[in-house]
Amino acid sequence: MAGGGLGRYAEDELWQEITYLAYHLHWSLDALLALEHGDRIRFLRQVAVLNERSWEGIMNG
Secondary structure, X not given: OHHHOOOHHHHHHHHHHHXXXXXXXXXXXXXXXXXXXXXXXXXXXXXXXXXXXXXXXXHHO
């Protein structure tokens, strides 16, 4: 995208990340928007790991 601004894809991706974290962590929109990019990505990865472990426990009984 010309100009290097926040493009549509980046905005959609940001909302997907925020929605995922809000769903799992029950944090406010303000708290999630205040996160630095690197911190938000770190939270996303850790929540994903917890979800994966949970599903493995369910599937393996």
